[in-house]
Amino acid sequence: MKFCEFYPNNMIKQLKSEAEFFFDSQFKSRFLQALDSPELTLTEFWYLTKDLLSTEKDLDNARLRLGKRPTQEEFTTGIGVGLKFDSISDSVGLQTDTVSKYICPVYKQVVKRYSEQPLHDPILAKLNLPFNTYTTVAQREAVRLTLVSKPDATVIVNLPTGCGKTLVTETLTGFSRADDLTVVVIPTTALALDQAKRMKASISRMGYQPCAEYAWRGELSQDVKAQIKSDILSGKQRVLFVSPESMVSGILPTLFKAAESKILKNVVFDEAHLIDTWGDDFRPEFQKLGALLESLKNKGGCFRKVFLSATFTDQSLITIRSLFGDAQTKPTLINGAFLRPEPICLKQMVSFEDYIPTVVNKALSSPKPLIVYASTKQECSDIYHQLASQGVSRVRLFTGDTGDTQRSDIIEKWDANALDIIVATTAFGVGMDKGDVRTVLHAGLSQNIDGYYQEIGRSGRDGKASYCELIYHRGQLINRSRSNTIGIELGFERWNSMWKQRSEVTDNLFEIKVNTQANHIERNSDANATWNWKTLLLMQRAGLVRLSYPDASLVPDSEECWANFWSNFTNKVFVEVLQDRHVIKSTWEEQVNAHRVQESRVLNKRGELLLEWATDKRPLGEILQESFRLDNFMPLKVCGRSDVENDRVNSKTLVGDVYSVSQPTDNLNNLHQFYFEPTQNSVELLINIFKQKVNEGEVTTLVCSEKFLQQSKPYLDNFTNKIWFHMTFSTYDESEQLVYEYRKFIVQDELTIHSTLNIPLTFMEKFPNYYFGNSELKDPLNTHRKWWESSNNIKNITTLVN
Incomplete structure (x- = not known):
C-alpha cells in the first residue's frame, strides 16, 4: 500500500511541520525527503517514523501526531517495527524498550572518533579540492610519501575506511604531467563507476578538459573503447579505472604501447587486500597482474605500483611482495591503521526456520540506511523478495547478476538517499564513499574475519556510531575458508x-x-x-x-x-x-x-577467528587487533559494544595520529650547513636555492617558522607544479619519526622556544639534509660565539650562489 493511499495529500504539510520539532539529524532529513516521494509505501513510512522518534532524548514521550487513525491492518508493520498508536491524540509513539541500549547511540548520532586534521600542504591548492585539511596525520604522510617516492617505486598504503585513500590517487593524477597515465585497478564495476564519476569532477576542478569516459568495462561500445585507447596514446586520458580481467584482455595492447612510450606512470590497486583474499582462487586475474606489470617494465616502462587498502595483513604483504615485488627495490609501507570505533557489533544464532524472517524483521526495524549482506545470491534473492512482499519499495538487490546499467542506477539512488536498504553479496560497497550508512546486517557468516571487518566497515564512515548484527543458524558453523589452491x-x-x-x-x-x-x-x-x-x-x-x-x-x-x-x-x-x-x-x-x-594455515585461521567471536570464545576487539597487526605495528584495541556495556557510550577515540613508515633510504645521509646574513634579499635568496634543490630532487620539505613561510609566499606562489611540503618547527621538534622520512631544507632565522638550533642529527637521518641558520644566532652551548663559528664545515650561503 502506498503512503499516499493512506494519508491525504492536503495533510502532508502539517505532518512535515510536526516533524520539524524533532532534532536535526540524518533520520529527520530522510523522513522529510521520503514524504516528497509519490512511491513511498506505508511500510516505509512506519519504519522511517520509528527512526525519527528514536532520535528523541525522552523516548517514552516521543510522539509524532498524524491527525489520522490507521486501521489494525494498516498498522501491522508499525507494530512490528516497535511503534504504538495513541488514539486520543492520533499520534504515533514508541513501544517500551523498542530502542535497545546498543542502538540508542546510533540514533543519537554519537561521534565515536576524532582526529587531528592538519592543513593541506600548499601545493595541493593546485587541485582546487573542496576541502583544505587532511583527514588525519596518517593520510597526510601517505599522500606525501607516495608523491615523493621514486618513479619506479612500490608503495603500500594501509589506511582505515573513511580516511581518504582516494586522495592518494587524486594527487598522483594531479601532479603527473598532462600526458601521463594513471591506471587504477578496481575490483568491482560499481566501484569503478563511482570512482570514475568522482575523478571526472576532480579533473575538471584541476582545470583540465575531462574525457568522456574514465571507467573501462565490458558494456562500453567499440567506439567508446576505441576513443579511450586513442586518448591514452595521445596523452588526454590521464586516468583510467579498470578491472583485473580487462587489464589482461581488451586494454592490454594499449598498455604495452603506453609503457613503451613512457606514458604509463602509475598503476594503483584499490582494495589491494583482494589480491590475497580473492586472487588465490576466486579471481586469479588479480595475481596475474604481477606478470603483466613485469612485462610492461620489460617493455621499457617505468611506473609506480601503489597498493591501497584498509585491511592489509602480514599475509597480504607476503603475497604482494612475491607477485609484484622487485628484488632490487624495497617497498615503501605507510601503515596508519586503527580499529574502527564506530560499529557496535552484536550476534545471534537462530533456528534455520527463523533465519530469514529474523533477518527481514531486523532490516525493517534497524536504523536506515542499511545494508544486508548474505553469503549466496539465492539468500539475497530470498531476503529481497520477503522485504518487497511486505511493502518495501526503497530496497534494491545487488549481486554479480546485476547489470551495469542497474548498478549505476542503484548507486545513484543510494547516494541520493532514495533507497533505504541494499541486499547484496559481499562486493557491494567495496571502496564506495557513502559516509552515513547506519546499519550492516549479516545473514550468515562471512568467509573470514577479514571479510566481516571489511563489510561492517561500510557503516559509520562519518565517524558516528553504527549498528552491526550477525544473524546465523547452526548449520552455518563450519569453516568456509577451504583452500582452493592447486594440490x-x-x-x-x-x-x-x-x-x-x-x-x-x-x-x-x-x-x-x-x-x-x-x-x-x-x-x-x-x-x-x-x-x-x-x-x-x-x-x-x-x-x-x-x-x-x-x-x-x-x-x-x-x-x-x-x-x-x-x-x-x-x-x-x-x-x-x-x-x-x-x-x-x-x-x-x-x-x-x-x-x-603456510597459506592454507593462514586462510583457515582467518575463518576460525570469526567463528571464535560468533561462538563467544573471544571478544571481537581482541580478535581484530590480532588479525590486523601489520609489520609489527599493532592497532589500538577498541570496541563499540564494550563502550556501551561499560558506560563509555560518548567516549571518542583519537585516530590517525599514530602510524609507521618503512621505506628505502639513501646510503648517504650527509648534512650540508650554511649561514646567511639577514638582509632585505635573504628570504628570496633562500627560496631560490630551495626551488633549485627541489628541482634537482635533493630536498622535498621546507622546515621553517610560520613567520619565514609568510615572508616566502610571494616567491612560492607559482611553485605548485613541483612536489614539496612545509613542516613547522613545532612538528619538527615533536615528531621524530616524521622528521626522518624526508629530505629537508631547514631555515632557522631565530631560535625556537627551546633555545636550540634545529640541526639534524646525522646518525639518525635517512637522507641528506640542508640546514641554513641566521648568522647572528648564538651557539646555545657557548653564547660567546656565533653558531657557525663552531665548525669549519659550515659555509657561507654565498658559496652556493657563486
Whole structure:
C-alpha cells in the first residue's frame, strides 16, 4: 500500500511541520525527503517514523501526531517495527524498550572518533579540492610519501575506511604531467563507476578538459573503447579505472604501447587486500597482474605500483611482495591503521526456520540506511523478495547478476538517499564513499574475519556510531575458508606437462602454453587453463619462477587476425626459472608444499577467528587487533559494544595520529650547513636555492617558522607544479619519526622556544639534509660565539650562489 493511499495529500504539510520539532539529524532529513516521494509505501513510512522518534532524548514521550487513525491492518508493520498508536491524540509513539541500549547511540548520532586534521600542504591548492585539511596525520604522510617516492617505486598504503585513500590517487593524477597515465585497478564495476564519476569532477576542478569516459568495462561500445585507447596514446586520458580481467584482455595492447612510450606512470590497486583474499582462487586475474606489470617494465616502462587498502595483513604483504615485488627495490609501507570505533557489533544464532524472517524483521526495524549482506545470491534473492512482499519499495538487490546499467542506477539512488536498504553479496560497497550508512546486517557468516571487518566497515564512515548484527543458524558453523589452491601432486604433474612443451625465448626465459593438458585433465579447456595458471602463480609465490606476458603491442588490424592473435596470446606466458630444481618432485614436496601449507594455515585461521567471536570464545576487539597487526605495528584495541556495556557510550577515540613508515633510504645521509646574513634579499635568496634543490630532487620539505613561510609566499606562489611540503618547527621538534622520512631544507632565522638550533642529527637521518641558520644566532652551548663559528664545515650561503 502506498503512503499516499493512506494519508491525504492536503495533510502532508502539517505532518512535515510536526516533524520539524524533532532534532536535526540524518533520520529527520530522510523522513522529510521520503514524504516528497509519490512511491513511498506505508511500510516505509512506519519504519522511517520509528527512526525519527528514536532520535528523541525522552523516548517514552516521543510522539509524532498524524491527525489520522490507521486501521489494525494498516498498522501491522508499525507494530512490528516497535511503534504504538495513541488514539486520543492520533499520534504515533514508541513501544517500551523498542530502542535497545546498543542502538540508542546510533540514533543519537554519537561521534565515536576524532582526529587531528592538519592543513593541506600548499601545493595541493593546485587541485582546487573542496576541502583544505587532511583527514588525519596518517593520510597526510601517505599522500606525501607516495608523491615523493621514486618513479619506479612500490608503495603500500594501509589506511582505515573513511580516511581518504582516494586522495592518494587524486594527487598522483594531479601532479603527473598532462600526458601521463594513471591506471587504477578496481575490483568491482560499481566501484569503478563511482570512482570514475568522482575523478571526472576532480579533473575538471584541476582545470583540465575531462574525457568522456574514465571507467573501462565490458558494456562500453567499440567506439567508446576505441576513443579511450586513442586518448591514452595521445596523452588526454590521464586516468583510467579498470578491472583485473580487462587489464589482461581488451586494454592490454594499449598498455604495452603506453609503457613503451613512457606514458604509463602509475598503476594503483584499490582494495589491494583482494589480491590475497580473492586472487588465490576466486579471481586469479588479480595475481596475474604481477606478470603483466613485469612485462610492461620489460617493455621499457617505468611506473609506480601503489597498493591501497584498509585491511592489509602480514599475509597480504607476503603475497604482494612475491607477485609484484622487485628484488632490487624495497617497498615503501605507510601503515596508519586503527580499529574502527564506530560499529557496535552484536550476534545471534537462530533456528534455520527463523533465519530469514529474523533477518527481514531486523532490516525493517534497524536504523536506515542499511545494508544486508548474505553469503549466496539465492539468500539475497530470498531476503529481497520477503522485504518487497511486505511493502518495501526503497530496497534494491545487488549481486554479480546485476547489470551495469542497474548498478549505476542503484548507486545513484543510494547516494541520493532514495533507497533505504541494499541486499547484496559481499562486493557491494567495496571502496564506495557513502559516509552515513547506519546499519550492516549479516545473514550468515562471512568467509573470514577479514571479510566481516571489511563489510561492517561500510557503516559509520562519518565517524558516528553504527549498528552491526550477525544473524546465523547452526548449520552455518563450519569453516568456509577451504583452500582452493592447486594440490602438490596435481600441480607437479601440470607443471611437468607444461614444461615438456616449453620453448626457449632467451637464456633462462621460456614460453609456456597455459592450455597444456596433463593425462588426467578434464576436457573443459577454460577450467584447465585456470588451474594451470593457479599452478604457475603458486610456483611464483613459492619463489620457483617469475612470470611475465609476451609483448602485446603489435596487434594486427583486421578483425579476423585480431581474433587469432588474441587466442594465441592468452594461451602463452613467459617463465623465468629462479630455482633449477623446479622439475624435481622433492622440491615441490619441500619448498612448494611448505608455502602452500603456510597459506592454507593462514586462510583457515582467518575463518576460525570469526567463528571464535560468533561462538563467544573471544571478544571481537581482541580478535581484530590480532588479525590486523601489520609489520609489527599493532592497532589500538577498541570496541563499540564494550563502550556501551561499560558506560563509555560518548567516549571518542583519537585516530590517525599514530602510524609507521618503512621505506628505502639513501646510503648517504650527509648534512650540508650554511649561514646567511639577514638582509632585505635573504628570504628570496633562500627560496631560490630551495626551488633549485627541489628541482634537482635533493630536498622535498621546507622546515621553517610560520613567520619565514609568510615572508616566502610571494616567491612560492607559482611553485605548485613541483612536489614539496612545509613542516613547522613545532612538528619538527615533536615528531621524530616524521622528521626522518624526508629530505629537508631547514631555515632557522631565530631560535625556537627551546633555545636550540634545529640541526639534524646525522646518525639518525635517512637522507641528506640542508640546514641554513641566521648568522647572528648564538651557539646555545657557548653564547660567546656565533653558531657557525663552531665548525669549519659550515659555509657561507654565498658559496652556493657563486
